[in-house]
Amino acid sequence: MSVEAEVTVTVVDDVRIVRVVGEYDAEGAEALAHALALPAESGTSGTVVDLAEVTFADSSFLHTLLAARSRHQKSGIPLVLAEVTPLLQRLLDLTDVARAFTVTQTVPTATETVHARKSSTRRQ
């Protein structure tokens, strides 16, 4: 049976880790969008989206990720996807949006990527 959709946000070393669990369609998109929204107060180095436990995702899930990516880009804050499952990879490939995202295999690698991006931005 379906796994209840659940999004949890934790902050580790200034990086927001958004862990997404369960099935996502249009009904769950709002909760996901809320969790992926940038906090009003700055100080976040970036966002990592942990997708390891997504059991179903549709085009609304993709739209939510793309909207979050766009907002992060505008604010100059990195957004990195981690642990993309075969199901999600297929969705990204079918819609040809895989190239829009930075993807890493694990959450720690994603966190390192965020820190590396942030420090390279500071140097510029």
Added chain:
Amino acid sequence: MNTTDTEYGRLQPPFSAATARAHVRELLLARAPDTLPVTIDDVLLVVTELITNAHRHGGGLTAFDACLTDDTITISVTDASPELPRAVPHSRPLAPGGFGWSLIRRLSRHVAITPVATGKTIEAVIDTGTRTGPAEERRHRGPAGLH
């Protein structure tokens, strides 16, 4: 399941996309147990996109049916609008909107739209036989690298 199930694949609206997914998954597991997991995912994606379209752009879902043959499943969704679905223009591939219909077209062997008195019926025919084409290659390619 708390919805009326008069025939194998028929569901009486209203119901959520999640209910329809559970229903079609059960149908495939029971009556087409050789269907590959990736194919089941594809079918459930088409089911979801069709239902979401009916709710968002079709004035509401009025009928739903899933019909199996030896090597296909046909998902039929009827909504309350005669307007035809649209895909996102190629000029703006990353703009929000339009992915749903593209996915339905991409994953189906055949899509037919039939006007009915109260709106339209969209039938998507999806292959359930063992697949060895590009879709399988895509699935095993793994995550994209760092950019």
